[in-house]
Amino acid sequence: MRRPLQTVLLLLSGAGLLRIALFGDLYLRYVKEGMRPLLIGSGVLLILLGLTDAVSSLRRREDGGHTGHGDGGHGHQHSSVPRPAWLLFLPALSLLLYAPPALGAYTASREPAEVAVTHEDDFDPLPATSPLPITLSDFTRRVRQDRTGAIGGRTVRMTGFVTSAGQGGGWFLTRIMISCCAADARSVKVRVHGAPAPAADTWVTVTGAWHPGGTLGTGSAPAALDARSVEKTAEPVNAYTDALPPPALGR
């Protein structure tokens, strides 16, 4: 790879990182919030490196003649960048021009349900508000682990995106969570009964009650909901968290 092209590649990579982390929230499609300062730092560093490179090679060209050639011996060792370096253009350009969306229904539909739910022994009493805003993981834990059965009969509100259940029909309310980057995505799904499936990847808030089955508070109970209402909501900025539904409008 020629020297000027290397400089361009450094600048493009830096610009790509700054575009997703500094001038927008796109980085949340790929990594966690905590990475932002690191990404901005890396972007700035790459751009500075590219700029000093450009300046020094311009200066060398102005000096011209023998100094430039005398330097050649030094430049040679480093300028032999192997072919795979070209591959860096792909993420750099992709970040700048063609950023892919956050993971969604496609990924979730290929994962087993409820992998992401941790085990808990002590459950606090549920707050009295109705409908009760709750996360998908909390709801699943309450249904399958809380032996007091406090969730039974309660009206709950949850937000997630739509994943279709495949050949059997029906659909899941879904959240994808990441621990580090989108490569380690895990999903939590709650089956929704009594409402037609919206288009996959639509973000909705569902109000409803637990769909009875098995014994509540044990692994035999399905994480499922009888829907009373399904409203479309905006996709949250940080989609890879299992957050409470946004406050209801007009209530």
Next chain:
Amino acid sequence: MRQTEWVLRKTEERPEIAEGTERDDGGYDLPLPWPLLLLAAATVPGVVLYFGGRWMETPAMEAWRTVCLAVTVQALPFLLLGTALSGAINAFVPARVFSRILPRRPVLAVPVAGVAGVVLPGCECASVPVANSLIGRGVTPAAAFAFLLSAPAVNPVVLTATAVAFPGQPGMVVARLLASLAAASVMGWLWLWLGRAEWLRAGVRHGGHQPGGSRWREFRDGFRHDFLHAGGFLVLGAMAAATFNVAVPRSVLDAFSGSPWLSVLFLAGLAIVLSVCSEADAFVAASLSGFSPVARLTFMVVGPMVDLKLIALQAGTFGRAFALRFSAATAVVAVLSSVLIGGALL
């Protein structure tokens, strides 16, 4: 990888088709008339872009691109940290510093270098360039490899993450620390015993500060070179990891969680193909709740030492002959070490 091929093909297609008159595999024997050529030149790029774009927007391709970018974006800051550190070691730290810190006998230097891995906070991407520059500064390769293997697994950031991911199980943190140190030291000694210098790419490293040159310039040049070099291989590894991630659904896991031996081997294999960064793999391991503690320990010991992006990075830095042998041996040693230590502690 499919994406690259596609991009390459796309850029090559136009001249090929424009000159297609002389190609015999297309079945054209007669020169095409000019108007047809012009028409093709006007429409083919658009058609290719349109269908290519449609294909890139299918859910599977979008997931692939997202995962690929995610691995790259996540690793880039740590790769930069590693290259900056290795550039600094190269340009500013005199070689005698290392000979003073490390014991003179390589057999003793190996475990000391393994423990020294504690000081490099970051994931595995940072440790490859640093190990490379250590070798360039005269550190015996065996000790540098012990450092390379242990640093991503035993630094405080990773151990804290492990403790957070396995609350109330301090045994897991201790077992991870010990099993990683043991595997790293064994690999160092194995290199002393069986390793051959010719497996390493000749002239692994532009060595150190040259008298008369500007240290700052050397630092910058080394930094740029290392970053572009390792970055390309990082993208290659990210593509491979994304391909496995999208092609093999997680539900396949359940089939293996029953048998204790199979599950250890299976999670070791999973750690290699998923290429999760070492700061996050504890959380992934914690989420694999169907598996035995020993299998999950194996996942966390193998992951930082051998995975697809790391193999690609090592191949780029030390040469392919080295990367394949070294990774295969490391995988075996790491599995054995985690089974032995995990079996005793967990």
